[in-house]
Amino acid sequence: CTDLEVFPQDRADPNAVFTEEENYEAFLARIYAGLALTGQQGPSGQPDLSSLDEGFSSYLRQYWQLQELPTESAVIQWGDAGLPELIFQTWTPNNQFIRAMYYRVFFQVSLANEFLRETTTDRLQQRGIREDFWPTVEQYRAEARFLRALSYWHGIDMFGDIIFYTEESSLGGDVPAEGTRGEIFEFLVRELDAIEDQLPDMGAAEYGRVDKGALYMLQAKLFQNAEVYTGQERHADAVAALENIVGSDAYSLEENYADLFKADNHTSDELIFAIPFDGETMQTYGGLTYLTHAPIGGAMDPADYGIDGGWSGLRATRALVNLFPDVTGETDERAIFFTEGQTLEINNISEFSQGYTVPKYTNVTSEGIPGSDPRFADTDFPLFRLGDAYLMYAESAVRSGSGNLDRAVELVNELRERAYNSDAGNITADDLTLEFLLDERGRELYWEAHRRTDRIRFDAFTVNGVWPWKGGVPEGRTTEAYLNVFPIPASEILSNPNLSQNTGY
């Protein structure tokens, strides 16, 4: 006997997978799940990536950390290798968190490419998929392309020039070549135009999936930051994309600001695209489990936040707290801080009692009912929401002068009226300066993973802007401009000869 054909029984052959229609949805769901979960076994097990602890390797957890920790928003107590360096802006190409973010981005791109390769009409025909189902697959393909574009945006935003490859490359084939930030930007603009018609109308998609609303938001994000990416500003294009959203009745502001971040936030009409989580069916140690657990500690009672126990990690610096007129939230209800037993100043970041904590995300519903499992949050992450769109509109209108400035003021005031529960905080057109907008984005969108990108666009991330612990000193100091992009991970530089390291690293 010389038979060496042995087939796995507890996992599936690709050809078998793609002969069943429901698996097309399962694969698409997997690309979406790449933003939320870390492997095929919740909360951990069969991980997607293996060069980092699985819970740490969560897309959203790393995206959040890289966007917030290097800014005034947050410090974290833990001493895990590379974590304090994120706060201090002293990261190196060996940073494990930066590495995880990098591989997460391209895990998404590779998954989407694989899906696009396996779902061409030729392939569908080969596998005997009935033609009635082809249009469904066509929409799935558009969603996959959107998700690929979303991650590519994160890629160029964080890493600058990165590798570029599409479904036309093959697995195990040539090592991908480098694309410049500008080239990839142009690709993304074309790509989003190309899929616009194939996505459902605004607000028409099932929850957890993208439609034209998400597409316009991503377009606006790209155009708004175009100057950073390409040297050419595109604020007028950003306004045009945002007009679709702010003029639509598909979305409306949530009445209570805090309800946007609670266990039942999936019911909110303010969400344009959220990354869902569920304590029973979408378990992870990243994502919202992290955001609901990590800021809890000290005198806080975990039960108040619907969780089993705090992780005593995240707090805010004085600079975030000081954006608000007062810390209690009585004036501006967006100030969600816990101060009992905590000091405002942070002399030692590894002492949890230093710095106010931020229980902005909780695993309790707007009705005060705890989520389904105290270990894993039900709360969803508002990746794109209407409030952000309002501020983006205002900013691009101000910057380009092309939009409707009165409308911009109106939109900002809608947010402020919600925050103040009155018009006491309203502004006038004169108040609508860039400086105000950066602060207002800080008040409205803190801890929502925008801050690093925002500060870079406002040129206030490295050479300008000082907040506690920036540069590794308690009082803070300015840093060098090269830190505006993260380094390409050392492991990637060594394994892909086509890539060059970002300047300064």
Place this chain on the structure above:
Amino acid sequence: QTTVSGVVTDQETGEALIGASVLAVGTSSGTITDFDGAYTLEVPEGVSQLQFSYTGYPNTTEDINGRSEINVSLTAGELLQEVVVVGYGAVRKEDLTGAVSTIEEGSFNRGAIVSPQNLISGKIAGVNISPSSGNPGEAPTVRIRGGTSINAGNDPLYVVDGVPLEGGGVAGDRNPLNFLNPDDIASYNVLKDASAAAIYGSRGANGVILITTKKGQSGTPRISYRAEGTVSNVINRQQNLSAEDFRNVVTFAAPQRLETLGDANTNWFDELTRTAYGTQQNLSISGGGETNTYRVSAGYQQLEGVIRGAETERLSVNLNFTQKLFSDKLTIGASIKGANTNNVFDPGVINAALDFDPTQPVYDPTNTAFAGFFEYGVSLAPRNPISATEQITNTGRTYRGLGNLDLEYAFDDLLPGLTYKAVLGFDVNSGRTNRFVPTTYATIPTDGFSGEFNVANGLRSSKLFDTYFTYARDIGNQSFSLQAGYSYQDFNLEAPSFQGQNLTTDAFGTASPGVAEDIFAFNEVLENRLISFFGRLNYNFDERYLITASLRRDGSTRFGPDNRWGLFPSAAFAWRILQEDFASSLDNTFSDLKLRVGYGVTGNQEIVDYGFLSVYRFSNQQAQYQFGDRYVSTVRPDAYDSGLKWEETSSWNVGLDFGFFNNRLSGTLEFYQKTTDDLLFTVNVPAGTNLSDRVLTNIGALENRGVELSLNGVVYDRERFGLNLSGNITYYGTEITRLDGSGSADVQVGGIAGGVGNTVQLLRVGETPYSFYLYEQKYGEDGRPLRDGVDWNDDGETNLLDLYEDVNGDGVVNDQDLRINEAPAPDVLLGFTADARYGNFNLAFTLRGNLGNYVYNNTASNAGNLSRITLGPTYVTNVNASAVYTRFNSPQYFSDHYLENGSFLRLDNVSLSYDFGRLAGDALNLQVYAAAQNLFILTEYSGTDPESGGIDNSPFPRARTFTLGARVGL
């Protein structure tokens, strides 16, 4: 026809040999000696010689010369006549061309030994057998010549009575090899070099250990019974602070937390450990007739661990039977070994015992929610370790059966010298663990109710079919034997398991999954197959020149169609110098002198199944994604490398066997060099070329080099007194020579306790694998490491620059300043055995040592800092005593202060026995013995045990064990 009678004795001891066979040469008539070694044989007409044979003794032929009484004394242990098992056969020791070491029963370590590997630890040059923990029955780490791989296995291949075993274990076992009762093992043959191991092809790269079990001997039944009892205690104390010291340290370092201290004085480590007991009993019966032999045995062993809650128990049976048929042309051998092992696993709370506040009591009767144990009831707080040992149950049960049937047929009529052998074997290993955590254990205190259970099953099975022909012939002063065969082995694993969380009642333990609110179910199904063709030639010219060549072609399902088949050749040459005419003058001095040179290629295929195949994995119920109101199960393609192939190790070995003064002093000197190519390595792949960040792929090369010297001396040998000394020393090293595809990429490895993702070791080209990678600590004038939180260099900032050398001089200390340091693998292995007899007393001991093995003291680096006291918001945590010396405030994980030289010398085994000889009118033989294990260790290492695999994170402390036993023979 005449009658000849006589007595067969051992030449050395004068003792009668019972069951020796006596054969009238040229006929089939023969007999077996009785209890007194006496025989009587009717010798047919025309027979002029008698042949005497006895296992372990060379055959002796005597001319009858008309005598009616022929007394013979046989000489045992004559090195020149020993037969050595080499895999698919055996050769005379003098014909050996490869590096093969043999240890027989008489030389085994004695004492309370559960794991068969420990019988030979310290006995063989180049073989490092180090206990991986003090758990009773735990599998030791076995490395032959240092291991050849990084990510594929480094364990040797075990072959038991001709059946190669699979490496893995099943749920519930501590050591898959524990199904073998050490009392049933007759010998170990270790194939160290590639010329010997290449006959096992793709599984030979890490050496092969051939285990032969005891067979019966012809004669009236012989019964042996052995019983022993053991008592063990802990020798290594953990180094956390006592209650009194802790109060003082808190007063000094965190006075604001004094109010959280309790009034008790609890030594948690003492509470956790105990004096442990064990028993062992073995019974064997062996015997046989003229054409058959049998041996049956049963054994029972039970041994507690010194940590409360740990225990192992084994019930084993073993049957060996051989039958000769058709005028001895056909030999049938059947062997069945079976064992049931029961393990009780301790809940692994040594670190909790180190952490727990020593001023708190064990019990708090008011705390009924947690069964009366003191608990903080806070999520991340340490749990009361005694509550864990008392409340958590974790048991494992395994049943393993290994059976084989050997058929050997000699085609004497057809073609003299041609034999055929077939081996049919099976190996079934079934195990289960049941772990139960009641709701009264402090798991999830805020969740109202908690509790959990895990039930894991595993069924491994393999089938073996080996078949080969051997043709041996002498032509003049030349002789050769040729062998050709085929082998088929198929391995299966099925491992379903389930776990439940949040129990509504503790009443059912693990028996009723329905009481769990959350249920998780898993399964793993694996299969792999190995198909091989092999051949071997042994050639002997004039007893002077010996040549062995072998070739094996292996096909494995673990690799893709293009790389499935591998070819593993070997060749070896030996020169018996003493047989040369010119060497005749050396005869007075040398009794043996043989030079051996061998080269061979072996492989390693110990990687996961299906790594070359594109497969899709569905998500479980907890990893779905929300589409509208539905949660959708997802499917993910796994990363894979379709080009995966064997690791190939090619190695050279040069050996010199020598004996002086009639082998009173003998020994072996070996040099070797091994190069492993196509090293299987899990590396970061360029993003976009695969579906994950890391993939197992063939990417590098590794080189091992070493020198081994074994010496064996019969120092004194008289009737009343004898002394044998033997020792071995090995000097070796391993180096990564290539990591291609990834440039000169370093791979950071060696995760530690304390901070996620913190690693302290590195794989780098040009360095020993797993070299430590740390900052260079600066020291003050008092010799202590500079403590953190002080601006030592007066640059106005308190940072890492104050504590560590800025090696690259760029003005900051960051990961670019980490430096390669020593490695965990020892440079030198030492083993020393003494065996003395005086009258009926016998005293033996084994010393074992390692030099140059470095240990990162993770227990100290993690807990040896003062900020640890205030780690928790509402409770305090005990600190490692090193904090009192270093005064570190926060953990300094990457300081080379924690890297220590772990060189040691350990007295592994001592035994003293007294032989009463024949008692009760010769009816029985009685021997009593006492043994001690792990009596002392000499080391400068400050932690619990220098043998902790490089990173010491509070291992299960090794016990000191005393054994008292007796053996009765009938």
